[in-house]
Amino acid sequence: MNVTNENVVDVHKRTMQSVYDNNYYVNIFDTLKGYYSGIENSTNFRQIVEFWDDFWCQLPDTTEIRRVPFFDICDIAENIFELEPNQ
Numbered sequence: 001m002n003v004t005n006e007n008v009v010d011v012h013k014r015t016m017q018s019v020y021d022n023n024y025y026v027n028i029f030d031t032l033k034g035y036y037s038g039i040e041n042s043t044n045f046r047q048i049v050e051f052w053d054d055f056w057c058q059l060p061d062t063t064e065i066r067r068v069p070f071f072d073i074c075d076i077a078e079n080i081f082e083l084e085p086n087q
Contacts, residue, residue: 001075005045011076012048016040018069025065028058046083052076 003011019029033039036051056077059065 001072003076003079008045008048008076009043011072012042012052015052015069015072015076018072022068024067024069025059029055032058045079049076049079049083053080 001011018024020026032051032055035054036042036047039047039051042048042051052073053076056073
């Protein structure tokens with residue numbers, strides 16, 4: 001999926017719900033949310049991308065992570081490379 005400024009909030013909310021629905025490393029997810037004040041309702045593209053990139057980086061180094069919602073997380077997190085350093 002192509003994540004853009006126009007759809008990032010919808011993808012973000014859907015992916016957050018999918019983490020819980022699929023019991024996808026919820027303990028890591030909840031811990032990380034504690035470092036991102038208001039991330040649940042964020043509309044800031046940069047903050048959303050940085051959050052999902054941080055979450056992706058915290059996942060264990062195992063093939064077991066490749067299940068729903070792994071690829072949605074990757075779709076959001078890969079936008080980290082598109083952000084300008086001072087954006």
